[in-house]
Amino acid sequence: MSARAASVPAFDWGRVDAMLRRHWYLVRGSWPRIVDLVYWPVVQMLVWGFLTQFMATNSSWIANAFGVLLAGMLLWDACMRSQLSLAICFLEEIWSRNLGHLFVSPLRPAEWIAALMIVSGLRAVVGAGSAMLLCIPLYAYSIFDMGLPFIAFFLALTMTGWAIGLAVSGFVMRQGMGAENVVWGATFLIAPVSCVYYPVETLPGWLQWVAWSIPSTPVFEGMRGVIVDGVFKPELLAAATALNAVYLALGAWYFLASCRKARERGQILQTGE
Amino acid sequence: MPARSADRNAVAAEVATPVVVVEGLAKHFGAVRAVDGVDFSVHAHEVVGLLGGNGAGKTTTIAMLLGLLIPTAGRITVLGHDMRGDRWPALARMNFSSPYVDLPQRLTVRENLRVYAGLYGVPDAARRIADLAAELQVAEFLDRRAGKLSAGQKTRVALAKALLNAPDVLFLDEPTASLDPDTADWVRSRLVDYQRRSGAAILLASHNMGEVERLCGRVLMMREGRIVDQGSPQALIEKYGRATLEQVFLDIARRGARAA
Numbered sequence: 001m002s003a004r005a006a007s008v009p010a011f012d013w014g015r016v017d018a019m020l021r022r023h024w025y026l027v028r029g030s031w032p033r034i035v036d037l038v039y040w041p042v043v044q045m046l047v048w049g050f051l052t053q054f055m056a057t058n059s060s061w062i063a064n065a066f067g068v069l070l071a072g073m074l075l076w077d078a079c080m081r082s083q084l085s086l087a088i089c090f091l092e093e094i095w096s097r098n099l100g101h102l103f104v105s106p107l108r109p110a111e112w113i114a115a116l117m118i119v120s121g122l123r124a125v126v127g128a129g130s131a132m133l134l135c136i137p138l139y140a141y142s143i144f145d146m147g148l149p150f151i152a153f154f155l156a157l158t159m160t161g162w163a164i165g166l167a168v169s170g171f172v173m174r175q176g177m178g179a180e181n182v183v184w185g186a187t188f189l190i191a192p193v194s195c196v197y198y199p200v201e202t203l204p205g206w207l208q209w210v211a212w213s214i215p216s217t218p219v220f221e222g223m224r225g226v227i228v229d230g231v232f233k234p235e236l237l238a239a240a241t242a243l244n245a246v247y248l249a250l251g252a253w254y255f256l257a258s259c260r261k262a263r264e265r266g267q268i269l270q271t272g273e
Numbered sequence: 274m275p276a277r278s279a280d281r282n283a284v285a286a287e288v289a290t291p292v293v294v295v296e297g298l299a300k301h302f303g304a305v306r307a308v309d310g311v312d313f314s315v316h317a318h319e320v321v322g323l324l325g326g327n328g329a330g331k332t333t334t335i336a337m338l339l340g341l342l343i344p345t346a347g348r349i350t351v352l353g354h355d356m357r358g359d360r361w362p363a364l365a366r367m368n369f370s371s372p373y374v375d376l377p378q379r380l381t382v383r384e385n386l387r388v389y390a391g392l393y394g395v396p397d398a399a400r401r402i403a404d405l406a407a408e409l410q411v412a413e414f415l416d417r418r419a420g421k422l423s424a425g426q427k428t429r430v431a432l433a434k435a436l437l438n439a440p441d442v443l444f445l446d447e448p449t450a451s452l453d454p455d456t457a458d459w460v461r462s463r464l465v466d467y468q469r470r471s472g473a474a475i476l477l478a479s480h481n482m483g484e485v486e487r488l489c490g491r492v493l494m495m496r497e498g499r500i501v502d503q504g505s506p507q508a509l510i511e512k513y514g515r516a517t518l519e520q521v522f523l524d525i526a527r528r529g530a531r532a533a
Contacts, residue, residue, distance in 0.1 A: 023385040093377075096376070097375040103339075
């Protein structure tokens with residue numbers, strides 16, 4: 001029997017890299033998955049782009065704020081892509097009955113979460129980024145004109161997507177595949193109060209409190225500030241970052257608690273309906 | 274020859290120290306006592322069989338040993354590490370194979386093995402995969418998707434994954450289930466070969482009595498979540514006055530059914 005050292009690093013980027021490879025191998029060998037990466041962002045962009053273009057020629061207010069709707073849609077999609085990608089990467093392990101192998105390997109939960117976030121971040125960049133780039137030739141509109149604030153907004157919304165993705169993945173882990181549908185619609189739950197296409201003041205007073213407690217709301221307020229008023233408000237980004245930190249911690253905690261609960265109930269080997 | 278004497282002493286010390294220690298292990302699902310107070314140990318260089326009818330608690334026991342299932346009570350120590358609070362160092366030095374768990378079907382065999390080599394921190398992964406592929410005769414389909422393999426090929430790949438990190442403790446749940454006799458015999462030969470070369474401890478759950486007789490030096494007989502008897506296959510055959518281990522198994526299983 002070998003006399004190997006018993007010490008195993010608490011966090012090893014080699015194991016994170018192994019999980020990144022797992023998803024890279026999956027995507028590169030499956031054209032439907034590659035198409036899926038860009039399909040919905042592009043379809044959404046087309047629908048909203050043409051709608052916005054039509055309205056821009058028919059309404060003086062919207063004509064002045066052409067980019068607001070399109071930028072809102074594009075950034076909202078980044079959030080949704082990030083959430084969906086994280087949850088789908090998790091579901092891939094259930095669909096392939098691979099969870100048991102992962103749980104028995106030295107892969108630590110923090111490494112798994114890191115790999116899920118990196119893969120979903122990359123998928124959000126590819127998916128939402130494709131739609132953003134296509135806007136330039138189609139509508140002569142570049143969201144990148146926002147400059148550095150755009151990167152901050154994109155990152156903040158990606159983090160929001162991670163938090164929701166971790167929470168819904170944990171939910172599926174607890175409830176089994178019967179709860180899979182939650183994955184597809186989870187982010188839409190916060191869409192009305194995220195104020196993607198309208199200012200927070202549009203909401204009733206009590207609902208504004210709810211809206212300000214969600215990290216995506218200050219991001220979209222900040223986005224409108226940049227596009228409409230040409231002003232970047234760092235306090236909004238700071239609020240979004242602080243809220244994201246709280247929500248990410250909660251999402252990760254719930255995911256880890258669900259992993260433990262699944263190990264208590266014996267669900268790791270029975271992750272079906 | 275002092276060096277050889279030192280080697281013998283080292284092996285003797287290894288054999289004397291159990292690598293798997295299970296004390297008072299229990300798992301209850303509500304009123305169902307799937308495992309109900311199990312104690313045993315497994316030493317290095319030892320192959321131990323876990324036998325019992327369906328629902329006897331074999332898979333539940335192995336799942337707890339692997340850390341896939343948190344026990345209701347009891348303690349598991351693998352390679353000196355408590356599996357409740359300190360399982361990571363042990364996980365790096367153990368591995369398993371089970372028909373209830375698959376490798377990602379859309380990844381090729383090579384991609385799957387590379388991913389798991391990364392997760393287990395296997396040095397020089399490409400070489401290790403090539404060596405295992407040659408040894409376990411999977412080289413010809415290394416670049417085929419795992420989902421496109423036959424049952425026999427899948428078993429060989431599962432074994433390659435289980436041996437990737439040269440585990441000191443190997444858990445096998447029905448390693449030859451659904452294999453034809455020739456392939457099953459080949460898998461057993463590879464397991465015996467690995468165990469002799471590495472001195473690894475192997476805990477094996479199986480319904481195949483011939484397999485257990487061939488591989489295992491000791492057998493734990495489970496019924497209704499408890500270990501009801503144990504010993505070498507030959508000792509159990511003699512104790513029950515039977516001709517084969519299968520007859521012993523039937524004796525124990527039917528005794529339980531009558532008692533119920």
